[in-house]
Amino acid sequence: MSQTDFLYLMPLLILTFAVLVSMLVIAAWRNHKIIYVITALSFIAAFGSLFELRTTTAYVIEPMFVIDGFGVFYIGMILLTSLLVSMLSYAYFEQREERKEEYYLLLVLATLGACVLVISTHFASLFLGLEILSISLYALIPYLRTRPRSDEAGIKYLILAAFSSAFMLFGMALVYFSTGTMMFSGLAQSIAGMQELPLLLLTGIGMILIGVGFKLGIVPFHMWTPDVYEGAPAPVTAFIATVSKGGVLGLLVRFFMEVDGFRYPVLITIFTVVAITSMFAGNLLALIQKNVKRILAYSSISHLGYILVAFMAGNQMGVEAITFYLVAYFITSVGAFGVVAMLSDKDSDAELLDDYKGLLWRRPWTAAVFSAMLLSLAGIPLTAGFVGKFYIIAAGINDQLWLLVVMLVLNSVIGLYYYIKIIAVMFQQPETEREPGTRLRPSIYVASAGTLAVLALLLVYVGVYPTGLVQLIQNVLVSVPEIVAK
Amino acid sequence: MTPAHMEAALMLAGVLFMLGLISVLIRRNIIFMLISVEIMLNAAGLAFIVAGSKWVQPDGQVMFIFILTMAAAEVSVGLALILQIYHQLKTLDSDAANLMKG
């Protein structure tokens, strides 16, 4: 451990430090606002520290971490998303009776876990990052513990996550048993010359994929998604949809790029099956669903399926596409759940389709933002989602994954149906004039609304003028030789 | 130890893992499920130890320690949650906890 190591780990250190400070403050004086400010500042500071790390070469901290452009970008993405989530959370939790302060501790810890994930190059750090994330989520999901649904979601997530972690650990053990190393690069070296993977190693990687797949919520490890999305508080759902999945995806990309997993037809087959079933299952399950949170959950399953298409392209364009899509998806998801959070009242989250009936005529701006988010999810132009989907399809076609691309297209169409359905519901004339829920104090309301407005603008900006983001991603990937090589 | 022995040890880990797995599948009591998951984690730890001693490296044991930590943290959060669930639902039946479906 050298001083430079610490410098490079600065974002993580800042987060850790923030947790400690918060705990001390809580011990002394419980105050929602102060903790919120500390949290937000820590995210901002951590993000700011990233500017110091913009390098074109990778910095390796043996044996567990590497800080390269890819990692920095993903950390940045995660930090900003967490910041947005925390901003949405403030208004959301302000009106709830639960103790609020621990929430921020857990949020920061979970973010930390995700950040660890995306810079991991070792099974140990992978595992630890994943578990920090998981354990925080175990508590975040049932955070509103007096709600039976929250508790139910919590226990489901806990048992299933632990269960899949066990698989992953066993898989790691098998890989270790087979190769004698737990570093990605070591693994890559030991299989570099092989045309086919030894069975034990393959099984190990397969079992690791179970753990990763669970976190990503892809078929057949997807079944927790709707229940957890529904049960968790809206900001936490946003967090799961974005940071949790994004972090794991970053890791997956890094792992596969490092070991060049796409050489092996077995793995390709597995991913193909998973991607196609994910797309179909997600979209079909969402089709005539009445609960908005569940719709978004199912849609996230299919979106991960889409991302896997680009993932399977297995080249630089694929990684660019994934990254771009993730940015778009982050904006969209946070925006969508932000709207859900904003419309939620003290007793329950606004999750039934009926809650959205005639929203456009009651709260036009909120409805407009939500529509924009949904259109982005559907991949309609002028939104970031369109460019993202375009990028993915482009990556797929570039690698001639015709089957997958055609499936993606079919599924986009199925998906359209339910996104548009929500919009249609919002445009309906409400039968009875609903009383707009009691508004929060303006300052708090403005924070949420402002966040949403920023997200919407960002969405349209990226959708109309994606050049900047594309350029950024391409620049960032330059520092990752494994990706550029392909 | 002979290589066959090493594989037997790994096999033991596999058997224990499967026993934990089968238990998760059949149990409705949440505490039992938690215990079963612990069995599985323990089996995974065993596999790491086996692998570590196969390569004569400390890494396997280090991983075991990490697993241990994680298991402890997980159990503590899990138990707290179970307490909460019992408080809210008055049951430990996981099948009863299906307010959300479809």
Next chain:
Amino acid sequence: MELTFYIAAAVATLATILTITRYNIIHALLYLVVSFLAVAVVFFTLGAPFMAALEIIIYAGAIVVLIIFVIMMLNLTHEDVDKEKEWLTPRVWVGPAILSLVLLAELAYIILAPDTQPTEALVAVDARLVGMSLYGPYMLGVQLCGILLMAGIVGAYHLGRQKKKVVHRFLQPKEERSAAI
């Protein structure tokens, strides 16, 4: 050494099977402790004595005790045992057993497949070496473990906090007790 291993393995397997078939949770936990002890012996035979100790202390000790504490708090009664018996009919076993056996068979085939590389003779990896690497390359890992535990503690603290004071059933007034049941 080999014999010890096989005996311990047999004990571990048997104890685990007993664990997962018990109706009474306390019994199950006791068998679990036996299983953990047997696994600890296996660790020992694999040349990891330090881990064997940790297994006993943390798994068999801390974790199981924690579970037992919670069970005590939950006031599980004979009805719960009966319920468990009722839930655990043979029919329930069929599907999971098939699934697990398929998985086990595949795993066994993979593990016992002849293509594994030959290994060197067993050399014990002692505690010192483990400590060296724990505070050498895995330094950051250990710190992350700390963070992990912190997350666990914060989570458990938040979730476990009771609003109402829980009174043990023997201390409750009679009518309340019957209502609770």
Next chain:
Amino acid sequence: MILVWLIVILMAGGLLAWLSKKVSPELPRWVALGAVLLDLILIVYLWISTEATTGSAWLLRYDIPWIPQWGVSFSLALDGLSLLMLLLTFFLGLLSVLISWKEIKTKVGFFHFNLLWVLAGIAGVFLTMDLFLFYFFWEVMLIPMYFLIGVWGHENRTYAAFKFFLFTQASGLFMLLAILGLYFIHGSETGNYTFNYFQLLNTPLAPDAARLLMFGFLAAFLVKLPVVPFHSWLPDAHSQAPTAGSVILAGLLLKTGAYGLLRFVVPLFPTAAVEFAPWAMLLGGIGILYGAIVAYSQTDLKRLVAYTSVSHMGFVILGVFAFNEWALQGVVMQMIAHGLSTGALFILAGFLYERLHTRDLAQMGGFWSKAPKMGVVALVFVMATLGLPGLGNFIAEFLTLVGSWQAANWLTVFATIGIVLATAYSLRIMQKVFYEPGPQQESFHDLNFREMLIAVPMVLGLLWLGLYPQPIIDMARPSIKEQLQAYNMEGPTIAEPKTAVVQPQPGATIDAEQLAINQRAFSNLQIFQSPK
């Protein structure tokens, strides 16, 4: 730059219309009217001012990079074909604003926002010369259209809007695949990754690849056109949309499909298109007859008119794949004339709906005596639909059939039979609405000034197209000539603007080369051979 303004004015006008709702509920109408009128004036100005330079097909071009990493540029170009389509767009757009003046009473601001954005999307589609941008605009026009149907439509609007959206989006995505396929093939062949239309024209393609890619494009265009059996979204969408929506759908959206065929499918995949031509023409023939047959039994006036569109669009595909100048000119004429005549019929249905609140033919009848002006106007529209000489549709259909006769005799015979069937359903409209007495309607007033202002230009337009279509033909000729070059020579020769080669003026005799090519193209299917 003026090309950008054409789109920007509409988009800005849309936003302004939405915002101006706050000021006054009537203001959005005026804003929208102003925006469309401005565009119309601009395009008419362009028409007049560029007529002198008919040597090159390309009149104007505008190009700035948009996403340079992918070779996407914001590339607009105007040729005769685009100019004609834009004229139609803004003309019908203007009428749409006028029709909605009294019909739309709720959410006026948002309505006009959507209306103008649909028009902007359509204008973009007609202008863009970058495939990415094309797809972008292709999609941009969907959402506002969806809202137009879904919010201001009739009783079954949600279903219709969904159906419209899913059909067009699904097919559009296949086009996206094809666009990307082309992009990568071009990129890997030449090392130049670009979406630019003019550069992609010269992509060397393996026959199989070309076929697949062409089907991708075809998917979008055939659904949009629509060609039987992909037409089933159209009757629902047309019948449920508000009048302005129907007019835009029938008059413009369908034309984007035809335009796509002309602009992209045929020039990009010359060989594959020739291979596919017999089948495409067969589809066209089936569409003509099928649409006409189904139209005959409809009792919902708008639905009836919708099926007539299916029938009429059959002529378009028939003509496009006949590969000769007559047929292509016929197609261009058909696009414009059908835009006017069918749009006019929908407007008529709108007038009737405003008065009767029904589209059911059984509820109508005997209006000739009550509303003679409407009767005369309707007569003109109906006659245009059945292809009466002297009105625009006749020229279109006749040219198309003359052209397609050169390519496929028997199909042309069947298509011509479609004209008889067209007579059957068209006269049924007259009979049911204006002739035989129907249930008594109390207050049925004749067309008022505003309505005459809408109807008369359409009548005049149809007459003009029917009696002196030469300006249209002259305008379209250079573009069509360029496309045909692709078949006369080895490769596509659509010249880039600015470096365009002056095309030789058309000779007064039949192009023998042309006929030879047709025969070559159609010799692979026996049934299409002429009886010689």
Next chain:
Amino acid sequence: MENLLWLIPALPFLGALLLILLGTRLSRMLVAILGVGSVAVSAIITILLGIEFLSNRPEFYHQEVWQWFSVAGFTPSIAFHVDALSIVFVFVITFVGALIHFYATAYMADDQDYSRFFACMNLFVGSMLVLVMADNLLLLYLGWEGVGLCSYLLIGFWYKEPENGYAARKAFLITRVGDTAMAIGLFMLFQAFGTLHIQTILNQAPEAWSVGSQMAVIVALLLLGGAVGKSGQLPLQTWLPDAMAGPTPVSALIHAATMVTAGVYLIARMYVIFELAPLAQTIVAIVGAVTLLLAGFSALTQYDLKRVLAYSTISQIGYMFLALGVGAWSAGIFHFMIHGFFKALLFLCAGAIIMALHHEQDMRKMGGLRHKMPVVYWTFLIGAASLAALPLITAGFYSKDQILWYALAGENGSIWLYLAGLFGAFITSIYTFRMVFITFFGESKTHLEYPPGKVITIPLIILAILSLVSGFIELPHNFGHVTLFSNLMAPVLPGIVANESLAANEWLFQLVAAIVSLGGVFVAYLFYIKSPQFLGSIERSEFAMALHRFWHSGWGFDALYDALIVRPYVFISKLNKRDFIDSFYTGLARLAEGFHVMFSETQNGVLRNYVAGIVVGAIMILTISLFL
């Protein structure tokens, strides 16, 4: 004068336009002046033009108004080409048209849609003029369809009766069937010659096609298809009797004098094609012969005055087709002109009767009108005589005799055609005088409400005179030998040479024709005046009644078409009203919903199932790893 060509069709169009635009605001007087005046001025111009034409004898007049459009060598113009053939037609159209317009001012006086009537009539005259003056087939087609539209509008003029509307639709639809064939013919002509300019085609055709070439036959048959549709010939004749639903002046102008002869014009105009296709020409003759017989029989059984005339029109046009078919071009056109006069006359008389009897058209309710309306009686009698071709004095005799003669003696003639024509002539005079006798003789059954005024009678008298004297411009060579008309036609239509072996005995055949005609009158007299009981006794027999019904319904063609085409079409259309293709897509949607239900079964909220899901996934992954 040549530069004024465009005025001839333009004036009626202008009249129509003004009437459409201002119709409701003008007084009836003004409407009448506009409506009649425009056609009358056209007629005057035509007459002036005709005089100039006859005196200068140019080959043709030509005027291009503007180029319609020009696409890749396809350059039709709005251009007029007037030669002798056209000028005859133009003359009949404008002159008879003007008379009928004039007549109509009285006939339609009470109608509320006065201006609409004249607008349509003017539009018709304009279109008809375009048809006959067009210098290319596309413009001809414009006029062709234009007259179809006007016919539709005028048949359905009294639109409130649904039957009238249906009759109008029927007329339009059936003629359109023919038009479609013709359109295909145009495509073929264009493909062959690269132009639709009539004179160019006529000039090039003999070089391009040999006599009897397949192309020529097909094209000729397709053109014939158009012609039979418009002219009410077999097999598309069924619309014409129903077309009588329109006001009587309409029937007179459109469905007797002008529009229905468009087919004759077309065939005559394109005679080169037909001469290159002897087969097609023979078919023309056969169609004409068969039609004239069938229509004659049908006419025998009608009670509706106008329907008799309608069938008679079909029959007479059959004669014209027969003439064209045997190559007696000039004779066909001559008969057209004569027929135009006397048939218009008959219709107008019928109109006068119908108006006088308060829109009663059933002959059985008429009778004894001879004394009540003498002018009408005498003019009608003249018309009837001309129709029945009473020898020597009537124009009809000369024209019909010529046709019969060439049907036998022409180069394409045959004894069968001759006999058919002869028998047709016999029937013609029977039904004609049946009509005369029933209507004007016998007992009076009703009283007159509106005795015809001057406006009605003046056109009748003019036409009656024409029906008598116009025959004298073309007399057989053994009988005065006047060839004014055929001389006029000579530059545009080829002459015909009679079979020499028969030529010597031509007077014999003329005698036969005269006897047949007179015999017909006698038979009619026998049946309808002398001993009506006899007819009654025949008609009571089972067979005769069936035959009567069969003929009355026009040989059952309507029922046949109804059963073969109309009802199946409507049935299929109704069957598929919901569009079965749509059900495929809704089926897809159902399928997706089914999958949704299936999948959502798995999301049953039970934790253990979710665990099982992961296990299944694990098995899947391991299995793929193992077996791939």
